[in-house]
Amino acid sequence: MAAAGCASLNPMQDRPRRLRRTPAIRRMVQEVHLSPADFIHPIFVHEGAEVSEIRTMPGVQRHTYASAVEQAQQAHALGIPAVILFGIPDHKDAEGSQAYAEEGVIQQATRAVKAAVPDIAVIADTCLCEYTDHGHCGHLVQDGTQWTVDNDPSLELLARTAVSQAEAGADIIAPSAMMDGQIAAIRAALDAAGYSQLPIMSYAVKYASAYYGPFREAAGSAPSVGDRATYQMNPAGGYREALHEARLDVQEGADFLMVKPALAYLDVLRLLRDEFDLPLVAYNVSGEYSLVKAAALAGYMDERRTVLETLSAMKRAGADTILTYHALDAARWLKEGQ
Template sequence: MPASYAPFPLSRPRRMRQSPALRALSGETRLSASDLIWPVFVREGDGPDQDVPSMPGVVRRSVPRVVEAAAEAAELGIPAICLFPYVDPALKTEDCAEAWNPENTVNRTIRAIKAQVPDIAVMTDVALDPYNINGHDGLVRGGEVVNDPSVECLVKMTLAQAEAGADIIGPSDMMDGRIGAMRGALEAGGHQNVTILSYAAKFASAYYGPFRDAVGASGALTGDKKTYQIDPANGDEAIRCVQRDLAEGADMVMVKPGMPYLDIIRRVKAELAVPTYAYQVSGEYAMIEGAARNGWVDGDAVMMESLMSFRRAGCDGVLSYFAPRVAARLRAG
């Protein structure tokens, strides 16, 4: 114990835990609605929201309903919403051309949000898996996910989203060199102010399953993604990937998944001192919500504790499906 600490009983740490007021005064970490990004699934068509069975409480929304969600987020003080498309299987192809169609679901949703809720930041996902008949984040040729041709496609996707009005580009593909290519294209295309929140340390995780259900990629996926996502055993490699993306022009970086990789979050923030985010992914959400609905845990308490753990580890913000519930709870006090 440091010499500045008095021995017991002169020092009693419990003194500062005796009341809500004292606990508030001595709290080291804060969580607010401004620390959150809300991931939302958007689909074509009208009608009611579509439940995602493997993510209880999460739905796919039509474009107008996503605009309503953006307005709800803004009213709650959530600064950003992140769009993920559920793509009609008929539009999934080998060349993934729907990904950069200016009139695809995501690009039309961006324009609709910016027209009606202009102050909220719109983040997008840049990866080919929702549009790929093979379910991969890059093009598949001869059974291999090819890097450089995939980057060319991802750049086209990035420019289409920027032109639609996206504020934050979120490359989640893990192709080598894609951040530099995207940044160069954004600069050349007059989109100098579009920010890149790179999924710089994205691991080949088993926690993504419910998300793939939500975007309709589960049945399409052939093989796995271990040739381009990081081995869960490799922390140093993750740091190198983060350093690379920063050197290529990323403004912010993300660790994905979140809670199983709090050590990586801590290292990124401590070693690199950059804006650092985490994605509390679908599997994390499903475990908490599923356990809560079965009465095995106090869902709200675990939800709040899980978000606080990200902040304590060093996150500047968190993508979480719990975002509106957390923001509403924080507002209620």
């Protein structure tokens, strides 16, 4: 007899909880599976002689060439297929000349990593903001009362940077400057230099986001004047703009598409997944990392569960690959759970 106040259940009624009853059953029926092979491990490399901590990103460091190699070795041992290198040069100038210097920091780090870990894919971040003394992603000009980047002259610098990175042994070129036409310019330059086989990972949909704050301290790339709102996308923009940017990059020769940031833009990630067949990258950016890390250090959240839940959400939304500062930890946790 049913308890007072409770409706009796039809014996044939669906009971989804049956498939949640034990850990083994839950694993059998789960739809999203994370693997270390899903991750890209980012590495900051500087020209200093010591590894240095990054105040805004607990657990992340600026690495020497030797310790960058160690990071790549750890990633490879955990089953992570790729690293992305962000360079922090000693010298900066208006043109960002160290971005395309033969002995630039990314070029030297790429050679070191490929010599020590030839089987790992090295992705080169192709931008100028870490290398310019003004912190912008190209030629800086004043347009009336605001500062902005002069688009077309900046394409030549980005193309030179991409070719220099290819010559150093990079496996994938990843332009992040959000200049109009940058994929076409880089594709043409790589092809002309004999690197037609190198893929381009386009930061196709990149927003002018507050979530980049910790990265800018880590890389020393905060703009000294103005901001990047004239070339990065409006966070309040809609789906039309995201699709337009992605379509242009596909037409210009991109081999991967990226959404950056990921967590606040899972709907955009899903939009691109439904629209395009190219491999799709989610960038779990520095602010997303630091929010979780700070909460975990304060004892407010379970770091492991939060990170794996967050990364699973990105994969469920459509990401094939996730660029994340949690990569090493997440890979270890996944292996421990096997």
